[in-house]
Amino acid sequence: MSSIQTKPGDLIRFDQQGVVGVVTMYRPDARNALSVPMLEQLAQIMGACDAAQDVRCIVLTGGDTVFSAGADIDVLSGHTAATYPDSINRRAFDAIRATRTPVVAAVAGYCLGGGCEIALSCDLIVAADTAQFSQPEINLGFIPGAGGTQLWATRAGLGTQARAALTGTMQDAFAARRAGIADMVVPAGALAAASLELAQDIASKAPLATRAAKAAMRAPWGAPLNAALEQEVALMSGLLASSDASEGIAAFLDKRKPRFEGF
Structure with missing residues (x-):
């Protein structure tokens, strides 16, 4: 068994089921909102799983109730155009996309x-019938800053991408499956078992071959996607310096409708 260990108070939990590593985001009091410590721990655990020879597939989950309600607004409100590009908000997502293990x-x-x-940074998405997918950043006066303006299109095409980025519309599990965002939909009570079964199937294959298959499938991302992600970060960084973003964040925290002015 791998030497990866987490403690009861950690925001990321790890459990190993044979050669499958189960990584669980655990901040139930905040619906698994992504705080800086949580993102730091997630990047560390994903890197450790990728380095462990006896972890051949990873299940990444938030449990059977909520995956994640998104980034802590307090975390975003503390950033400027200069600090966001090198922040953990960005680096943690890079670590997930760089994982060689499925x-x-x-x-x-x-x-x-x-x-x-x-x-969306993962290779496969198993959705419970309770799942709700959305990029609501546009409602706060900024844009997704960790792949959300690009990764919907890699799965579901430009129309789905445009609707997600420009409207913040919520899609339920079945709509996400029809669009190609989710790969399968299962009853909520069967989510853990179905995800583990899929991961165990992948983990039963030759580990060098599964990593090679993942690398080959992601090769088309390459330079074009990387350049687009850099542009996304640059645009997001600029928006964080705008008055509209400050107003959007303040309105969210005050539970009121924002008053956007366009500067």
């Missing part, structure tokens, strides 16, 4: 904003 996202309940970008 990753299955097990999604229940809210999968919003940064949480949705985490799921």
Whole structure:
């Protein structure tokens, strides 16, 4: 068994089921909102799983109630155009996308904003019938900053991408499956078992071959996607310096409708 260990108070939990590593985001009091410590721990655990020879597939989940309600607004409000590009908000997502080991996202309940970008960064998405997918950043005066303006299109095409990025519309599990965002939909009570079964099937294959298959499938991402992600970060960084973004964040925290002025 791998030497990866987590403690009861950690925001990321790890459990090993044979050669499958189960990584669980655990911040139930905040619907698994992505705080800086949580993102730091997630990047560390995903890297450790990728380095472990006896972890051949990873299940990434938030549990059977909620995947993640997105980034902590307090975390975003602390950033400027200069600090965002090198922040953990960005680096944690890079770590997930760079994982060579196949990753299955097990999604229940809210999968919003940064949480949705985490799921989209995985190789396969198993959705509970309670799952809700959305990129609601446009409603706060900025844009997704960790792949959300690009990764929907890699799965479901430009129309789905445009609707997600420009309207923040919520898609339930069945709509996500029809669009190609989710790979399968299962009853909520069967999510853990179905995700583990899929991961165990992948893990039963030759580990060098599964990593090679993942590398080959992601090769088309290459430079064009990387350049687009850099542009997304640059645009997001600029928006964080705008008055509209400050107003959107303040309105969210005050539970009122924002008053956007266009500067």
